[in-house]
Amino acid sequence: MEPLPDPKRDRQVKGVEPPPAKGHDSNMREANKKRVTTHITSQNLEGEISLGAFITHTTNNGTFHFEKDAITVTGAKCPLSxxxxxxxxxxxxxxxxxxxxxxxxxxxxxxxxxxxxxxxxxxxxxxxxxxxxxxxxxxxxxxxxxxxxxxxxxxxxxxxxxxxxxxxxxxxxxxxxxxxxxxxxxxxxxxxxxxxxxxxxxxxxxxxxxxxxxxxxxxxxxxxxxxxxxxxxxxxxxxxxxxxxxxxxxxxxxxxxxxxxxxxxxxxxxxxxxxxxxxxxxxxxxxxxxxxxxxxxxxxxxxxxxxxxxxxxxxxxxxxxxxxxxxxxxxxxxxxxxxxxxxxxxxxxxxxxxxxxxxxxxxxxxxxxxxxxxxxxxxxxxxxxxxxxxxxxxxxxxxxxMNLFTWSLPFVSEKVTEMLYSILNSSINNSDEELNDVVLPVEVLQILNYLEDNNKKLQALNDAEQFGEGQEEDLLKDNSFLGDNNKTTDKTNQHSDVPKDDGGVEKNDDAQNLKDRSDALRKKVQSVGRLMRVFRTLRKENELIVQLKGCSPGYRIPVGLLLSGKEGLENELEKFTKVKEIDSINEKRPPNE
Incomplete structure (x- = not known):
């Protein structure tokens, strides 16, 4: 007999008799009246199942409704009755x-x-x-x-x-x-x-x-x-x-x-x-x-x-x-x-x-x-x-x-972060090459020098805050602080010496954007590098991590310890071991008073 297709038409349910023709069995109508519909979700179906012919409804989320006597659930993974x-x-x-x-x-x-x-x-x-x-x-x-x-x-x-x-x-x-x-x-x-x-x-x-x-x-x-x-x-x-x-x-x-x-x-x-x-x-x-x-x-x-x-x-x-x-x-x-x-x-x-x-x-x-x-x-x-x-x-x-996903996650994550790390590193190198190799107009070079001088002065101001008050005023009096062509601190004239293009947009925008992008990429590379180190530690030092969990309160290792790699894990385990040795006297039964 041909196998019966399931309602979704995407697989075959083998070894199941098709439903009898209408009126084929006079007792069928009486039997149908006594059937009770049972709600079964995918979490219940751990063993092998044999589906009867009377499937009442199928939903999009994989939940089925079967008539009770139209399904038999067998298999060792179902709880023993x-x-x-x-x-x-x-x-x-x-x-x-x-x-x-x-x-x-x-x-x-x-x-x-x-x-x-x-x-x-x-x-x-x-x-x-x-x-x-x-x-x-x-x-x-x-x-x-x-x-x-x-x-x-x-x-x-x-x-x-x-x-x-x-x-x-x-x-x-x-x-x-x-x-x-x-x-x-x-x-x-x-x-x-x-x-x-x-x-x-x-x-x-x-x-x-x-x-x-x-x-x-x-x-x-x-x-x-x-x-x-x-x-x-x-x-x-x-x-x-x-x-x-x-x-x-x-x-x-x-x-x-x-x-x-x-x-x-x-x-x-x-x-x-x-x-x-x-x-x-x-x-x-x-x-x-x-x-x-x-x-x-x-x-x-x-x-x-x-x-x-x-x-x-x-x-x-x-x-x-x-x-x-x-x-x-x-x-x-x-x-x-x-x-x-x-x-x-x-x-x-x-x-x-x-x-x-x-x-x-x-x-x-x-x-x-x-x-x-x-x-x-x-x-x-x-x-x-x-x-x-x-x-x-x-x-x-x-x-x-561990389930398969948990077990494979450190491997997959490490490879993904390695690829991301390589991509970001390549982007940084390209950005640096763009910044260093492109022949810039004289006006743009003047702008870059101007920005670099300002950054140095601002850094000097920050340092002055650490060494004492009063030095800021000395720096502000320095004629070279704002450049040769600008001696005023008026906000409206702060960049009056900066050449402008025909549209009135400052020509240092492209260079500054390029520099900002490089800085952002460097920060991303650092973050991805830290993440990659965590996953590598999880993969290679699983045994040490399990030992540390057994020694740690709440069965959790200290925050940030994975970043320290194998050496940090071993040092932490040694510290736990020493503390446990010192505390071993408290493991004894208290003396009777």
Whole structure:
């Protein structure tokens, strides 16, 4: 059957049956009476649409009116309906499979449903202790960092969530472009399986890191700041560590010099932004020291300042073995560091023959540039198996969730200003050449000399105002001030010595206009040059600008800073960093009075 043309006759709507002939169906008239007209604008039509035959009206601004049962809207970018998300009712757990598949197609859910999922997770994890105590079989997962499509692969490798226990070691957000999708799926799994899906907090699950990196931008781009604050509230409720089979400690970062016994993890409140120091900070931020570095350190010391992270510590072999022995543990399983193979077995405990630390990292091809593998650790019957997996392709997103116009604007603007700059420069050169190369009559040259002398005298008057009163009178008495042929200041005779043409127009008009035009062009070139510098800075120093925004109040960089270029941005960032270091004491929890 031939495709049905649309009302504007400018495209074909394929696969749509034409309307039946009048009187073809006796039930058609009854059906038409029950139809309700629906108003649909272009903002709603994000997915694929199938248009029915009964289009009632088309306006010039692209707004259509369709009969309700004559249109079906499909496609992942339409928000997932409440009926599909909660097939058993809004008080029951969401259908995580429908959500998973919908998000896979770059779909969204309504803001209200997103906030509802966050609230349900908060209600569940708020009742869990700081230190979870778990038993195998269990699959342990490291950093995910917003790599949603790798999370889907991970769930295939690690086991079906319907019958597999998972422990996620944190860092669900930032770096990748799909952090919201990662959280929504993990939260939906947690709501469905509260006794089988376990989440602990990473160092990126906080306000400071998500503002500095891209999760806050992602929330504002896909939803708004309300959703971001809701996620931050949920991060404050997530537990901090887990013990598996009483033998393995699972944390995101590592150990703390203040952490002697496991029960100390339960001695403080976690419902807050992580502090700058202390056990809470260290179990999120610390790292095991590399073997080659430890050879150059003092063997009697167990902890060393972590200069890479800018906070917390490196912990060495002595610190780890002492802690494990005091708490009857065999090893520490942690995440926090990218690994080429997706995992790393650190130094072996000489007493047990088992690695004191195992690092697991589950974000393959980290940041789309590392080309590393991802891995999960399967723990069953006191047996550890590591399974690796490669990255999965994902939809492309522009940096910082910019749209195409915003992303291309600095490039286009820079080129346009460069062209304008060249044109204006050429005009200035032409004007100067016209002024210098054209052979002028003697009368015109006298006029130009006259104007130049007057400009010098006026400049001298201006200078006199700066040095003191009285000098103006001395200058006015100077016979050469107004020229050889004019000694009076009478306004009517001020230019009596200026030759005039037959029409009575002063012959210095053309020369003066040419000079004014050159001056105006020079000012325009200066302005365009400044604008070009701004766009060049925006294009080349985007990363520095993002860092400065994260440090600046209101997420805005100081006015005029773009004109200073890369050097100015670096100096300003260094200044911000110093101020933050000085102010770091205020980040600590106030002492109890």
């Amino acid at each position: 409440l009926e599909l998300l909660y097939p058993n009712g809004p008080d029951e757990p969401p259908d995580y499979k429908a959500l998973r598949d919908h998000l896979r197609k770059e779909g969204r859910i309504r803001k209200e449903d997103c906030l509802d999922i966050i609230k349900k997770v908060i209600d569940i994890v708020s009742n869990e202790p700081n230190l979870l105590r778990l038993q195998d079989p269990i699959t342990i997962v490291g950093d995910i960092h917003g790599q949603y499509y790798d999370l889907l692969k991970l769930l295939e490798v690690g086991g079906n969530p319907d019958n597999t226990q998972f422990l996620f070691l944190g860092d669900y957000v930032d770096r990748g472009s799909f952090s919201i999708e990662v959280l929504l799926l993990l939260y939906a799994l947690k709501i469905n399986f509260p006794d089988r899906i376990w989440l602990i907090r990473g160092n990126h699950e906080c306000r400071q890191m998500t503002t500095f990196f891209n999760f806050r931008d992602e929330c504002e781009y896909k939803y708004d700041i309300v959703v971001y604050y809701a996620f931050m509230e949920s991060f404050d409720t997530i537990p901090l560590s887990a013990v598996i089979n009483g033998k393995f400690l699972g944390v995101h970062g590592g150990l703390s010099p203040e952490l002697i016994l496991l029960n100390q993890i339960c001695s403080f409140t976690r419902f807050q932004e992580p502090p700058r120091s202390g056990i809470f900070c260290d179990i999120l931020w610390s790292d095991p020291i590399d073997e080659d570095k430890e050879e150059h350190t003092i063997q009697t010391e167990s902890y060393f300042p972590n200069d890479i992270r800018g906070c917390s510590y490196f912990f060495g072999y002595n610190a780890a073995t002492t802690f494990l022995e005091k708490n009857g543990l065999l090893s520490i399983i942690r995440a926090h560091e990218a690994q080429l193979e997706g995992y790393k077995m650190h130094q072996t405990n000489l007493k047990t023959g088992f690695p004191i630390v195992i690092t697991i990292f589950s974000a393959p091809n980290y940041c789309d540039v590392y080309n590393n593998k991802g891995a999960v650790l399967k723990f069953d019957s006191n047996t550890l198996n590591i399974q690796q997996f490669s990255f999965s392709p994902h939809p492309y997103h522009l940096p910082n969730f």
